[in-house]
Amino acid sequence: MILRLDELALDLPKPKNPSANDAAAIQELLGGKFGEMSTLMNYTFQSFNFRGRDRLRPFYALTSAIAAEEYSHIEAVSYAINLLLTGVTERGKDPVPGPLAGAADARNSYHFLASGQAALPFDSMGNPWTGQYVNSTGTLRLDLLHNFFLECGARANKIRAYETVTDPCARTMIGYLLVRGGLHVYAYAKALEVITGVDVKKIMPVPPLSNAKFPEAVKFMEHGLHRELYTFSPNAYKEAGLIWNGEHPEDGSQLVVKEGAIKGVPYPVLEEEPQLSAPGEDDFDPEMFKDIAKKLGIADEWKQRHG
Amino acid sequence: MILRLDELALDLPKPKNPSANDAAAIQELLGGKFGEMSTLMNYTFQSFNFRGRDRLRPFYALTSAIAAEEYSHIEAVSYAINLLLTGVTERGKDPVPGPLAGAADARNSYHFLASGQAALPFDSMGNPWTGQYVNSTGTLRLDLLHNFFLECGARANKIRAYETVTDPCARTMIGYLLVRGGLHVYAYAKALEVITGVDVKKIMPVPPLSNAKFPEAVKFMEHGLHRELYTFSPNAYKEAGLIWNGEHPEDGSQLVVKEGAIKGVPYPVLEEEPQLSAPGEDDFDPEMFKDIAKKLGIADEWKQRHG
Amino acid sequence: MILRLDELALDLPKPKNPSANDAAAIQELLGGKFGEMSTLMNYTFQSFNFRGRDRLRPFYALTSAIAAEEYSHIEAVSYAINLLLTGVTERGKDPVPGPLAGAADARNSYHFLASGQAALPFDSMGNPWTGQYVNSTGTLRLDLLHNFFLECGARANKIRAYETVTDPCARTMIGYLLVRGGLHVYAYAKALEVITGVDVKKIMPVPPLSNAKFPEAVKFMEHGLHRELYTFSPNAYKEAGLIWNGEHPEDGSQLVVKEGAIKGVPYPVLEEEPQLSAPGEDDFDPEMFKDIAKKLGIADEWKQRHG
Amino acid sequence: MILRLDELALDLPKPKNPSANDAAAIQELLGGKFGEMSTLMNYTFQSFNFRGRDRLRPFYALTSAIAAEEYSHIEAVSYAINLLLTGVTERGKDPVPGPLAGAADARNSYHFLASGQAALPFDSMGNPWTGQYVNSTGTLRLDLLHNFFLECGARANKIRAYETVTDPCARTMIGYLLVRGGLHVYAYAKALEVITGVDVKKIMPVPPLSNAKFPEAVKFMEHGLHRELYTFSPNAYKEAGLIWNGEHPEDGSQLVVKEGAIKGVPYPVLEEEPQLSAPGEDDFDPEMFKDIAKKLGIADEWKQRHG
Amino acid sequence: MILRLDELALDLPKPKNPSANDAAAIQELLGGKFGEMSTLMNYTFQSFNFRGRDRLRPFYALTSAIAAEEYSHIEAVSYAINLLLTGVTERGKDPVPGPLAGAADARNSYHFLASGQAALPFDSMGNPWTGQYVNSTGTLRLDLLHNFFLECGARANKIRAYETVTDPCARTMIGYLLVRGGLHVYAYAKALEVITGVDVKKIMPVPPLSNAKFPEAVKFMEHGLHRELYTFSPNAYKEAGLIWNGEHPEDGSQLVVKEGAIKGVPYPVLEEEPQLSAPGEDDFDPEMFKDIAKKLGIADEWKQRHG
């Protein structure tokens, strides 16, 4: 089970230049083979399927904690896409002028025809994420090796997406993912090292380009986000610290495990897109909830939103 | 962001007759078009993509809370599959006798060749779950209608899986899902009703077979699980109560919203399957963690597990 | 069995601005999850698979009649695509000047490399229509609910395609589909109502944008096409009238069932595209058929075409 | 546009041994690469997309007529599957005894979990039919060659399915398809011959096994079904006779074109399967239609069915 | 088993105008249904699966020799794509300026996000090549017919790709493939003729456009490449000459079988793309290999490259 926090892990700046094609490219980080759906689902299933986990608890805990964090990554990529798509077509409720005319030339028509200018679990070519991308062999050593490779592959994706899209909204998000993904690379490397004695960490950086080259990543590293593994649990996964400890391989800073989630921020506001009836229901009157809100003891929250 | 609880929402009995083919059938509830991966991902993306959500907060809250619960459902199905697969091949580390010989006739060879006798995001025919199954149009009315339909389709799947597999492990899980899924059907029905005034609830039961026909479901209903919508959040989604209130359409009991998660239980133990090296690492010595455990202040937890 | 009429259900104006990318967008209405291939095949298989149909004849008849009509919809969309693609590359038989040069930047390269500038059962992103899109559970209530949802989803698709493409050829076709699809929405709504007593019709319009906002649709409504259910059969499906009767929910006009097909028009002329050898056979001499035509008693038809 | 006849092209005997696995194998003839969905959709799209058709009318007419016939083939295969699946699980409305228990070992679980023991557009391995199987290049010579090959490939499929399933229901259907498909092979061969002068017919039989080896096929040939091309249209496609004429390459009988459809028979009765709620609605009272039936002038038909 | 020659079958000129979208279009010839991956894998599997091959050796030999040649075709297409993609983004190691900015609008984002500006087994729409494209029925007549059709379909693809892309690099490659593919069409035609007596060759050209219309093809024909079947084996497949002999159907020249491979040329140089770390390892010092090179007796080769 999970508890959802209704918060994003980082503050996403509003795009300077919303762009349908930039959003299309960023989809690779969401639904691509090396996207965040893949990291989320690989580690999630590996954790569900972990046999003999008591004997190897720290490995289970590490995988589970990272799995939980990945949810916040599909969230972050999705919001970045949604922001990049906000306002890229003409707003209005009259279909006649052809408010979506630009969509015909856009790289990803699903953003307009299928979603409400918003993210979908597809990659940059419009191919859907698929369960084929999940590896969960049950063999710890092989799953860890896979995860190390997957994070490296995901790192390459992020770097290339960064080089493709220059908007600060996307780049802030990618900078953040590079830092957190970088931590995950090292985490799986250290787990492999515990078992095999091999200093896998030294294979990094893969690709051979340091996070230090990305100003947006550097900012997050200054806050220590490259060395703090969060349990993303109120009460479990602290044993991840049996693996995640010692010095950071790049800057020698102290590796720590922190309980719970990263301190989040409210989700960015997603403006309505009336030409897509997203969300529609223009004549809906929230007033009808007033009395029930009172009964439920959430009258104050209600007032705050609806006056 | 999420916090993961490392607990299952219900107690799964150990299977009486572990069975590879039963496990294969149950995969439909996990990775099928109407499986729990679909409900999880549909509502999750709809919540990420919800434009103008402040104006329509109760609908957003409802979808988000249910989305969060669905995670516990992919978990429940996965553990049921894992238990059904535990012990179905010969245990042992010597490959020569052919410990997996039975796998050649099994309905789902991935359970043996790809996973460690464990769940994967595929359906009962071995077709992968795909992002094609996600609908997130951004149009509230359409998304709610979709969700109502999806839950009805999922209900049909569960009923048919129940009729296919008689083992109590699977049936307890399905009984639970029927009750919780039944609640979700009504929740989306009520949401549609708020907007349109149509008493959508009365379309139920779809298929026309009441949950009361399933003894395992009845048990969970006796504990009120058919009328308690959980927020699956420490601090959000209470506004779901603006929709989820009044009387239950079937038994007239009081509909309530509860904060947080359902009271869970520890995950069932998944025994090792050495013939699959699942997890392997037989000569791993947890003793090496002893000192670090002390330093990290988790020496007691560590002792508890490793003596 | 079917009889084919070799006629289109409506008159499609020649495009003002043939456009490969407009054609690519329109493909969503043909081979997309919510395209006409989906409505056609869903209802067709549901009708083939309808168990106990004698007892529930009107529902069978309704589904079958609509299934038969959907054939004319894949036809209409295909011809619109074909017309939009006519003339978008340079005509000529010499490959050297690169007559298809524009195809390299077009959104759907299959239109040029795989087809002869013509429609294929793919969606707007070039993903093929698949049998995965067919739902035929055999449970009447669930299939009807699905169909109601599918038509609503298809309606959203059409609206968005309309907003994307402004050419009168495409819009005439979409206006027509909005009207006929609108009728289908209400038909399934009424069928559900007969069984459940729920006034499902009032959920409409989904999305919340009336057909009255689309001038091309209005024109077809003026001819009553929103209230006339055709049997699309010479001798069957009249029992659909047991469901399709009473007043139209929007304008109170009389709902009627008409036997046979909508009055059609000759297919639009599709000019040759020699650069694609479509159709090629430039030196073919129809004269060779003259004598056989006489023998077969179709000399007149033959003369009319070939002089 | 089409008119649907609500009749099957042939009389299917009730299976002697209904069998889920036989039904699964027969699915190849429906949704496989060389199944009837493929022939239907290939010729249908080729006919929609036929450029310059006036100049090459007989070829257009031939393809269109065959396209129309293929609808009756997906129908025939579907009904054979439906009959093979009728009664293969325990009938009854109580889920507790596990009426679908046999489904866990069946080759195609979709027949039970997704459909109501009925056909779906998937192949014998549960892979969906896809638009990828459609070839419509617009180049007449290439499309005809493709069609000739496709029919040969389909012929191999039918022969092998015949050798797999011995039940008379399936074999009657396959015998029929062998004869009609055989006619289609020769039809496309003759069309190619008209253009190229090559006696393509002599490549037959492919595979090198004559239809005369299949007693069920022989029966249909005795009725001349191997030499009569039907237009499957009330008023079009007679020009197919410009190609389809002369002597049958195998027995020298006269090739003829007949207007309209093959003389059909009522669809076989598909019994209800209550354990699948197929169709459900057990308490539905058709009496409610009585008065409307009278008003619509179909009181007699109504009475006939419902007494 | 194979021996690889590390040579390309033809000299590819450096592109005049490298172009991402041209490269995207050319992908159809690599990973499309009618691309070289398809011809390679169809004939390869047919040769592995050839039952009773001793009795029908010349057919086996012919298929095997062509299968072996197809490897050089996936190679040729890949190198053309790689050259077309070389230099299309800004070179440099600093990610901040967004060196891949152009990729957001490119037709195939995988070229930048997944590969190092290089070929992948996907088609022009980014759909992966799949084993579904392989036909290997084991029935000789049917497989040969398929191959004849496949080569004709591939020929149409090549012609259309030629008409789409005007760059000499691509066109040289396509001219070459037209000639070699043309030979394969005739080879399978002649094989069919041997068995059936039908002069299948005369169906050509399909599409009806002679290779003589393509200047780049003509050049290769002047060197006889349209009449020389190579065994692509040091010691096998000469029996292909039992089929491939006599006069060329187009120009009456002598058909011959040559042992071994076509005379090749060194692969074109693929420049580094540092913005993609392709290949990266900038500080790698080949000097470390010097001593080993000496020991292995390849010091001279080593010196030649690294000085």
Place this chain on the structure above:
Amino acid sequence: MILRLDELALDLPKPKNPSANDAAAIQELLGGKFGEMSTLMNYTFQSFNFRGRDRLRPFYALTSAIAAEEYSHIEAVSYAINLLLTGVTERGKDPVPGPLAGAADARNSYHFLASGQAALPFDSMGNPWTGQYVNSTGTLRLDLLHNFFLECGARANKIRAYETVTDPCARTMIGYLLVRGGLHVYAYAKALEVITGVDVKKIMPVPPLSNAKFPEAVKFMEHGLHRELYTFSPNAYKEAGLIWNGEHPEDGSQLVVKEGAIKGVPYPVLEEEPQLSAPGEDDFDPEMFKDIAKKLGIADEWKQRHG
């Protein structure tokens, strides 16, 4: 370009118990995500796409040599499948007795309906191999890491297939692949080590089960096949020896590079399966080739086969 040797790399014993389901399981090693099609195509495309290869020649040579060897692996798996499928149905040309009756219950119906009881590029669940399985990022370090992981994943597959199938034909093939694949694991490990200095080899064995546990593998190791890297080229790839040298990590034996291919054996005989017309052409008279054989100077070879 390649030269094909028409030889298999190893001697495959005739199966003791031909078995359709064993063959179905073995398909995973051919067309599965971690099957030999994947290793073949990954390394092949990486070699085509290798930028800056002169500077990093030994890595290019290593990848290319292994790529070339993988061809012999898809061959070996295919022949093992073909042998396992030989004779599993009733032989004969009369379709009436239902010679393929057993196919209805077999795990892979494609073996009978699509192929001539022979291998296809699909996995053990009948899902096709797809280009999605190819990784070719162009970043050397990442590609090598991928390859190391891929070989480990493939190793797990082989071990599990070995444990599933006990027939000596399959196990000999798997034993061989374990040895050669084991060599490839170390080869990529050493390549990574050269670049990063990390002793990646020590991560092995993955899964943690030594090849020494597989008697069939041990036999091949006794012949040194675990330490001899073949160039599979007549004249290239010797530079692979700059990486592949020193001592074998397991037994300290000398690592060597050998030019050319492994010494092969004639392909096993694949008996005809007349019920599938595989190959058919029963009345074909090879005598017709006699004279041409003489002319071509291959009269002796011809005589040897046809007397």
